[in-house]
Amino acid sequence: MKNIQKIILPVLLIVVASILYFSYFAPSDELGSFSSFDKTNHASIPIIVKFVKEKGLTRTTDGGSVFFVIDKEGTEVRVNGPQSIPPGMNEAKTIVLNGHLSGDGFHAHGIELRN
Numbered sequence: 001m002k003n004i005q006k007i008i009l010p011v012l013l014i015v016v017a018s019i020l021y022f023s024y025f026a027p028s029d030e031l032g033s034f035s036s037f038d039k040t041n042h043a044s045i046p047i048i049v050k051f052v053k054e055k056g057l058t059r060t061t062d063g064g065s066v067f068f069v070i071d072k073e074g075t076e077v078r079v080n081g082p083q084s085i086p087p088g089m090n091e092a093k094t095i096v097l098n099g100h101l102s103g104d105g106f107h108a109h110g111i112e113l114r115n
Contacts, residue, residue: 031072037101044109046098078105086113
């Protein structure tokens with residue numbers, strides 16, 4: 001009986017830790033929302049969005065990029081991206097932007113493709 005009691009507590013702790021991880025901390029493919037961003041905060045925060053293929057991607061005179069994305073609420077936002085864009089952005093289901101939201105759109109410091 002004592003051996004069973006010694007096993008129950010660690011098993012319960014593992015179960016609770018697993019539930020917490022998979023419900024709160026596990027990576028998700030769910031689209032993010034720009035409404036959760038603070039326009040006055042310039043910290044780089046990742047967000048998962050969809051690339052608007054119809055509007056394409058254009059290059060700026062300083063070598064940067066400009067394109068549009070949509071979040072889970074259907075909000076379309078202009079993105080000022082970095083010089084290096086990963087190849088295959090048109091084929092990616094979702095992309096992860098790392099940056100901050102400001103008055104003239106989203107300033108992406110990094111882009112990662114997801115399939």
